[in-house]
Amino acid sequence: MEQKPIRFGILGCGLAGGFHAAAIRAVEGAELRAVCDAAIDRARAFAAKYCCGAYGDIEAFANDEDIDAVCVCTPSGYHAENAVFLLERNKHLIIEKPLAVDLRQAQSIVDAAKKSGRTVASVAQLRCCKDVRRLKDILVSGVIGRPVSAQLSMIYHRDEAYYKDSGWHGTLALDGGGALINQGIHGVDLLLWLLGPVRRVSAAKATLRHDIEAEDTLAALLEFENGCLCTLSAATSVSHGQPRTLTVFGTQGSAVLTEDRLTSLVTEEGGLVIETGESAYLSHADPGAIPEQAHQNVIRDFCEALNENRRPISDVIDGCNALALIRAAYDATEKGPQTPVFTEREDRI
Ligand SMILES: NC(=O)c1ccc[n+]([C@@H]2O[C@H](COP(=O)([O-])OP(=O)(O)OC[C@H]3O[C@@H](n4cnc5c(N)ncnc54)[C@H](O)[C@@H]3O)[C@@H](O)[C@H]2O)c1
Numbered sequence: 001m002e003q004k005p006i007r008f009g010i011l012g013c014g015l016a017g018g019f020h021a022a023a024i025r026a027v028e029g030a031e032l033r034a035v036c037d038a039a040i041d042r043a044r045a046f047a048a049k050y051c052c053g054a055y056g057d058i059e060a061f062a063n064d065e066d067i068d069a070v071c072v073c074t075p076s077g078y079h080a081e082n083a084v085f086l087l088e089r090n091k092h093l094i095i096e097k098p099l100a101v102d103l104r105q106a107q108s109i110v111d112a113a114k115k116s117g118r119t120v121a122s123v124a125q126l127r128c129c130k131d132v133r134r135l136k137d138i139l140v141s142g143v144i145g146r147p148v149s150a151q152l153s154m155i156y157h158r159d160e161a162y163y164k165d166s167g168w169h170g171t172l173a174l175d176g177g178g179a180l181i182n183q184g185i186h187g188v189d190l191l192l193w194l195l196g197p198v199r200r201v202s203a204a205k206a207t208l209r210h211d212i213e214a215e216d217t218l219a220a221l222l223e224f225e226n227g228c229l230c231t232l233s234a235a236t237s238v239s240h241g242q243p244r245t246l247t248v249f250g251t252q253g254s255a256v257l258t259e260d261r262l263t264s265l266v267t268e269e270g271g272l273v274i275e276t277g278e279s280a281y282l283s284h285a286d287p288g289a290i291p292e293q294a295h296q297n298v299i300r301d302f303c304e305a306l307n308e309n310r311r312p313i314s315d316v317i318d319g320c321n322a323l324a325l326i327r328a329a330y331d332a333t334e335k336g337p338q339t340p341v342f343t344e345r346e347d348r349i
Pocket of ligand 1 (some may be wrong): 011012013014015016017036037038040044047056072073074075076078096097125166175182290
């Protein structure tokens with residue numbers, strides 16, 4: 001039976017709103033009906049470009065019955081109040097990362113999602129990449145043995161204008177922190193997805209280059225429940241940065257992920273395999289340099305999840321848990337080693 005298209009709205013017409021709009025346009029079975037921004041001129045400019053309606057007021061936007069699902073692309077500190085408002089009006093949601101800036105806000109989204117019975121995805125676009133899924137299969141199948149050690153490097157460049165011009169980057173209220181929660185969350189989500197829960201985190205942070213409230217440099221040590229020990233570095237304080245790398249060492253081999261590409265795989269049987277192919281991810285140096293496919297994959301998975309009545313690849317609980325690890329790392333910088341407060345998944349959501 002042919003599926004009805006999913007009719008989307010976008011809340012927040014900035015950089016991420018643009019990724020979502022372009023992705024919705026590219027994905028079969030998705031339609032963009034309207035956008036909304038507190039700055040109505042931005043909404044109008046998007047509406048002209050993407051041929052859809054424009055709202056400057058969330059109330060009218062949320063009551064638009066031609067919208068089934070909303071992509072929440074506002075500054076992170078607004079996600080929770082926006083999400084709860086939209087869930088109370090029965091919209092399905094795709095919420096940009098991080099799900100929220102603290103666990104109380106995140107819990108309010110979980111509660112509203114449960115009450116409404118709507119589907120909530122938390123953007124974690126790397127999970128959809130072919131090589132990332134391949135690394136997950138490698139770990140699940142045991143090809144490199146039991147993971148014992150890992151290194152995650154997310155050393156990025158952001159210039160002064162990135163923090164000064166946005167009005168919210170690097171603020172505790174709206175960004176929730178700095179290099180770890182904003183840029184580093186993609187890698188944090190991958191660690192949890194690939195290696196499972198963390199039982200203890202230690203960390204140190206500093207603000208070494210930028211004039212911001214939050215950290216621009218952070219180092220952490222993660223102890224996973226499976227025994228694996230991992231070092232994590234996140235920064236926006238360097239002048240060029242390097243592509244994100246995640247190296248996982250197992251008892252029988254190792255694998256390196258460079259951005260979204262598996263660039264090295266060493267196994268006992270196959271020796272050394274170096275994969276080729278450049279990643280289109282250049283976001284270590286430029287916040288906008290994210291391949292179009294990234295958000296297309298998120299929109300496609302979400303539409304399939306709605307049509308198949310299954311969970312999205314990264315749901316509201318996954319969003320809570322990435323945030324829980326990040327908040328535990330921040331707490332650890334002040335209070336010493338912490339145990340993250342993860343949320344159990346119930347069958348209903
Ligand atoms: N997944 C990714 O790779 C990715 C990349 C960039 C940003 N993001 C996330 O997307 C979100 C937005 O980031 P951005 O870079 O697009 O920010 P931005 O500053 O470019 O855009 C935010 C937009 O939201 C509007 N806005 C602010 N408050 C609003 C409100 N209460 N109601 C309606 N509109 C409001 C602003 O006018 C602005 O147009 C953040 O949570 C960020 O972490 C994710």
